[in-house]
Amino acid sequence: MGYTDLREFLAKVEEFGELRKIEGMDWNVEMGAITEILYRERAEKSPALLFDRVKDYPAGYRCLYGMLNSPKRFALAMGIPLPQERGLMPLLHAYRQKMTGMKLIPPRYVKNGPVLENVMEGDDIDLLRFPVPVHHERDGGRYIGTADAVITRDPDEGWVNSGTYRVQLLDKNHCMLYISQGKQGRIQRDKYLEKGQPCPAVIVVGVDPILYAASRYQVPWGTSEFDYAGGLQGGPVEVIEGKYTGLPIPAHAEIALEGEVLPDKKDMEGPFGEWHGYYAGGKKEENVFLVKRVMFRTNPILTCAASQKPPHAHLFERCFIRSAGLWDGLEKAGCPDVKGVWVHGAGSGRTFNVVSIKQRYFGHSRQAGMLASQIPPSAYVGRFVIVVDDDIDPSNMDEVIWAMGSRCEPTQDIEITRKCWGSRLDPLQFTDQYYNSKAVIDACIPYEHIKDFAPVAESSPQLRKAIFSKHSKLMKELISGD
Numbered sequence: 001m002g003y004t005d006l007r008e009f010l011a012k013v014e015e016f017g018e019l020r021k022i023e024g025m026d027w028n029v030e031m032g033a034i035t036e037i038l039y040r041e042r043a044e045k046s047p048a049l050l051f052d053r054v055k056d057y058p059a060g061y062r063c064l065y066g067m068l069n070s071p072k073r074f075a076l077a078m079g080i081p082l083p084q085e086r087g088l089m090p091l092l093h094a095y096r097q098k099m100t101g102m103k104l105i106p107p108r109y110v111k112n113g114p115v116l117e118n119v120m121e122g123d124d125i126d127l128l129r130f131p132v133p134v135h136h137e138r139d140g141g142r143y144i145g146t147a148d149a150v151i152t153r154d155p156d157e158g159w160v161n162s163g164t165y166r167v168q169l170l171d172k173n174h175c176m177l178y179i180s181q182g183k184q185g186r187i188q189r190d191k192y193l194e195k196g197q198p199c200p201a202v203i204v205v206g207v208d209p210i211l212y213a214a215s216r217y218q219v220p221w222g223t224s225e226f227d228y229a230g231g232l233q234g235g236p237v238e239v240i241e242g243k244y245t246g247l248p249i250p251a252h253a254e255i256a257l258e259g260e261v262l263p264d265k266k267d268m269e270g271p272f273g274e275w276h277g278y279y280a281g282g283k284k285e286e287n288v289f290l291v292k293r294v295m296f297r298t299n300p301i302l303t304c305a306a307s308q309k310p311p312h313a314h315l316f317e318r319c320f321i322r323s324a325g326l327w328d329g330l331e332k333a334g335c336p337d338v339k340g341v342w343v344h345g346a347g348s349g350r351t352f353n354v355v356s357i358k359q360r361y362f363g364h365s366r367q368a369g370m371l372a373s374q375i376p377p378s379a380y381v382g383r384f385v386i387v388v389d390d391d392i393d394p395s396n397m398d399e400v401i402w403a404m405g406s407r408c409e410p411t412q413d414i415e416i417t418r419k420c421w422g423s424r425l426d427p428l429q430f431t432d433q434y435y436n437s438k439a440v441i442d443a444c445i446p447y448e449h450i451k452d453f454a455p456v457a458e459s460s461p462q463l464r465k466a467i468f469s470k471h472s473k474l475m476k477e478l479i480s481g482d
C-alpha cells in the first residue's frame with residue numbers, strides 16, 4: 001500500500017504537498033468552521049488539515065480533517081494509480097478494478113502495537129485529554145467520534161462488524177453512539193440490549209485510512225470489515241485482543257476506546273450537523289457507552305469528519321466508495337451491462353444517484369433503476385435514481401439533465417416506491433415512523449425506439465477525428481484557450 005499506518009500515510013501526503021498543519025485553533029467550532037469554509041471554496045483541491053496546539057491542549061494532541069478528500073489522497077489510501085485521464089470515471093474504474101476479484105483476508109492477532117504506548121484505565125480515564133471538537137455551532141456537544149470505526153460482535157453469529165458512527169462525549173469516561181436503524185452495528189447492538197445485556201464495543205477514534213474506508217462501506221451482512229480492509233491492503237490488519245471485550249483492536253490505531261453500551265443507562269444525544277446538510281433528527285435518548293480502557297499513541301491524532309451541507313471535507317471519497325459499491329451491487333443482483341454509476345456529491349453522497357446502462361431488452365432500464373434504489377448505498381434514505389443510456393456520463397450533470405429533459409416522459413417514466421428504508425436524520429422525517437419514498441426516473445430512450453429515436457445533433461466521431469487531424473494546431477489552441 002505504500003504505508004502501514006495513518007502517520008506514514010500523512011508523511012506521504014505531506015511529501016506531495018497536500019497536508020496543511022495549523023496551530024492554535026479552538027476546539028470549540030473553530031477547527032470545524034475553518035475546514036468547512038476551505039472545503040466550500042476549494043472542495044477536493046483542499047489539503048488535509050492537521051490541527052496542533054489546539055486551545056487548552058498541549059502540543060502533539062492533534063485533530064485531522066479531510067483525510068481522503070482529493071484524487072491523490074484517495075488513490076494513495078487505496079493503493080491505486082492515479083489515472084492520467086480527466087474526469088471522475090477513470091478514477092472510479094481504477095478503484096473498481098482494485099475491488100474486482102479482491103480476496104478477503106482475516107486480521108492477524110499480535111501481542112503488542114503502537115496503540116498500547118499509553119493506556120488509561122479505571123479512574124485514570126479522561127476522554128478530555130484529547131482535543132475533542134464541537135464541530136458545528138448547533139451541535140449538542142463535543143463529538144469524539146466522527147471519522148471512526150465502531151467495532152462490535154454479533155452475539156448470535158460471532159462475526160465482527162466495524163461501522164463509522166458518530167459518538168458524542170458525555171463526560172470523562174462516558175459517551176453515546178448514534179447508529180441509524182437498519183445499520184449492521186445497530187442490529188448487533190440491539191441484540192444485546194434487547195436481552196438486557198451490555199454490548200461490548202471498541203471505538204477507534206484515531207483510525208487509519210483503510211479501516212476507515214471499510215467501516216464506512218456497507219460490506220455484506222456476515223462479512224467483517226477487518227477482512228475487507230485486509231483484502232484492500234493486500235495483507236492482514238494487525239490487531240490486539242481487547243482486554244475487556246475480546247474484540248480485535250487495530251494495533252496501529254491512534255486512539256481506541258474499549259468498553260460497553262449499557263442497557264439501562266441513557267442520556268440525550270444530538271443534535272449534530274449531518275450528512276444530509278441539516279441538524280435533522282434533533283436530540284433523543286441513546287444508550288450510554290461506558291469506557292473501560294483508553295489506548296493511544298504518543299502524540300495521538302483524533303480523526304475527524306464534520307458532515308454538513310455539501311461540499312464538505314469527506315464527500316469526494318464518499319462518492320467513489322459508494323458509486324463503486326452501487327455498481328458492484330447491481331452486477332451481483334444480476335443487472336447486465338451497467339456502464340457507469342455516479343453517486344452525486346450534491347446529493348450528499350446518498351440522495352441522487354445515476355446509473356448508465358447499455359439497454360439490452362424491454363424493461364432493462366426499470367430493472368436497473370428499481371434495483372439501484374433498493375440496494376446499498378441508495379437503499380438507506382436514497383431519494384432519486386436516474387437511469388440513462390451509455391452515451392451519457394452519469395457524473396456529468398449537464399448530460400444527465402439533458403437526458404432527463406429529452407428521453408424521459410414523466411407520465412410514463414417515473415416510478416415511486418413508498419414505505420422504504422428511512423431515517424430519523426432525514427429532514428423530511430416528521431414522525432417516528434422512519435420510512436421514506438424513492439423516485440426512479442427512467443431517462444433512457446424507450447427501448448422500442450432505440451433504433452429509430454431522433455439522432456443526436458452533434459458531430460460524428462469520424463468528423464471530429466478528421467477535424468482534429470486536419471486542424472490539430474488550431475483545435476489545440478481553441479480548446480486550451482491560448
Ligand SMILES: Cc1cc2nc3c(=O)[nH]c(=O)nc-3n(C[C@H](O)[C@H](O)[C@H](O)COP(=O)(O)O)c2cc1C
Binds near residue numbers: 147215218
Ligand atoms: C464520516 C461518517 C460519519 C457517519 N456517521 C454515521 C452515524 O452517526 N450513524 C450511522 O448510522 N451511520 C453513519 N455513517 C454511515 C455508516 O458508516 C455507513 O452506513 C456504514 O456502511 C455503516 O456500517 P454497517 O454497514 O456495518 O452498519 C457515517 C459515515 C461517515 C463516512
